[in-house]
Amino acid sequence: MLKMAIVGLGMGGSYGPVLQKSETAEFTAICDINRERLEARLKSYKDEIGAEPKGYLSVSEMIKKEGRLDGVIIGTPSGFHHETAVELANAGINILVDKPLDISMENIAKIKTAVEKNKVLCGTIYPSRCNPIMSGVKHAIEKGLIGKLLICDARLKWFRGQEYYDKGGWRGTWKIDGGASLMNNGAHPMDLLCWFAGRAKTVVGEFAVISHKIETEDWTSAIIQFESGARSTISTTTSAFPKTDSTWIEIHGTEGSIYLKDGKVVSSTVENLETICPPPFANPVEDFIDAVAKKRRPMIDIPEASKSVELITAVYQSSREGKRIVLN
Ligand SMILES: NC(=O)c1ccc[n+]([C@@H]2O[C@H](COP(=O)([O-])OP(=O)(O)OC[C@H]3O[C@@H](n4cnc5c(N)ncnc54)[C@H](O)[C@@H]3O)[C@@H](O)[C@H]2O)c1
Incomplete structure (x- = not known):
């Protein structure tokens, strides 16, 4: 099973049920710097979808403690996407970033460099x-x-x-x-x-x-x-x-x-x-899971999301x- 996590639990939190339902991925961890939000999500996942991902207050801690992660969905505020994306890519983790990929071509270039250097996959969510x-x-x-x-x-x-x-x-x-x-x-x-x-x-x-x-x-x-x-x-x-x-x-x-x-x-x-x-998939998260499993390009990759x-x-x-x- 692929180990998948979510960082940023506003809209990002809504992708939990897709990970939980997947037959290829295991919903392993969630992360938010806001403790209240993190705890509320841990509770609602347990009560509503029977999921029990581990909770973290920082991406670095999550990367360190999880050991292996195959993919992470990034749902932090838009202009922070590149920071989280680069950290995850440098740890060898595939990423799926919520729209927009970032707010400037300069920030997107940083994501692209880290993704190419570490040979990881990067997709974007445009439902x-x-x-x-x-x-x-x-x-x-x-x-x-x-x-x-x-x-x-x-x-x-x-x-x-x-x-x-x-x-x-x-x-x-x-x-x-x-x-x-x-x-x-x-x-x-x-x-x-x-x-x-x-x-x-x-x-x-x-x-x-x-x-x-x-x-x-x-x-x-x-x-x-x-x-x-x-x-x-x-x-x-x-x-x-x-x-x-x-x-x-x-x-x-x-x-x-x-x-x-x-x-x-x-x-x-x-x-x-x-x-x-x-469309081949009901949403971009399912496409991403399949892309990671098959090591293929996600539906909306960096050049597509950049346009x-x-x-x-x-x-x-x-x-x-x-x-x-x-x-x-
Ligand atoms: N696909 C869609 O239809 C859709 C819909 C809404 C929002 N979005 C996108 O989702 C992103 C977030 O929007 P939102 O409305 O959920 O915002 P939000 O402010 O409600 O949630 C963002 C969350 O990220 C957390 N966060 C910030 N920095 C962090 C970090 N370094 N590490 C971990 N967590 C961190 C915040 O504490 C917050 O809980 C934006 O890029 C937005 O464009 C996409």
């Missing part, structure tokens, strides 16, 4: 890629079922109250969240755009803080051209009161269109999107510098 509709859309684009891809637009209209940003002390900060409505919440649709349309080539963007007391942004808008030739307009906000949390993706090709809202099809010229290309971070940081750079950014 939408395991939505059968999204894999159907990817298939439709690749197989030319909507002709040549021309436009791939995304709008994220969410609401988050001030208390959301005040909680945890890292959201809405440049240093650790690396942005907000785009880098954090918008990470999901941005990853899908890059999956569908490829790497961004040019970006013109704007961001602003329009309704919260935060340092980064709660509104962004951008125009993107991809290397594939596809074009995109995006807008994200966490200021859409009252709480609507709607995400639209609209795709147009020379021979068809697909309209999606909240991961479901609104209308499409391609039939049976949900069944034309089922959306590169795009997002270019939107911020464009707004700050007041110019169009051409990606290298």
Whole structure:
């Protein structure tokens, strides 16, 4: 059995049941620097899923005491991902990092160097890629079922109250969240755009803080051209009161269109999107376990996960510098 652990027990804690259910992996350990959170998770895992992983207050202690770990899921705040990832990779442990891989290309480069040096695997969690509709859309684009891809637009209209940003002390900060409505919440649709349309080539963007007391942004808008030739307009906000949390993706090709809202099809010229290309795994954690067992590349590896971070940081750079950014 593969020995698997989780570090960072907010959203990270929600992956415990997947590890516990796995027939290939053993849910071995959990780690959080917050003692209260660690103890609450230890109790809820025992009561709710019958799991009894060992609990640790630091990654170093977990690595030392566990001896062998085959894979660790990283759910620490986004701008800390590289620190934990590098420590684990240097200990020879495969890693699965929650989205975004990190908040800058510089931090991602640190992860990449450690992963390559230690020959470990690194995957990223973007659950939408395991939505059968999204894999159907990817298939439709690749197989030319909507002709040549021309436009791939995304709008994220969410609401988050001030208390959301005040909680945890890292959201809405440049240093650790690396942005907000785009880098954090918008990470999901941005990853899908890059999956569908490829790497961004040019970006013109704007961001602003329009309704919260935060340092980064709660509104962004951008125009993107991809290397594939596809074009995109995006807008994200966490200021859409009252709480609507709607995400639209609209795709147009020379021979068809697909309209999606909240991961479901609104209308499409391609039939049976949900069944034309089922994803191989129900979620990225299952994919990671399989990748570690078979020593193969995880579904969303470093180059894949980098595309959306590169795009997002270019939107911020464009707004700050007041110019169009051409990606290298
Ligand atoms: N895949 C998704 O849909 C999804 C959803 C929400 C959040 N996330 C991502 O998960 C990450 C965490 O977000 P969250 O909402 O769970 O935040 P959170 O603040 O609720 O949880 C983060 C946890 O990490 C712990 N932590 C911080 N530094 C640590 C360290 N060095 N070692 C061990 N534990 C440490 C904190 O004590 C905290 O309990 C972010 O990168 C976020 O983007 C992904």
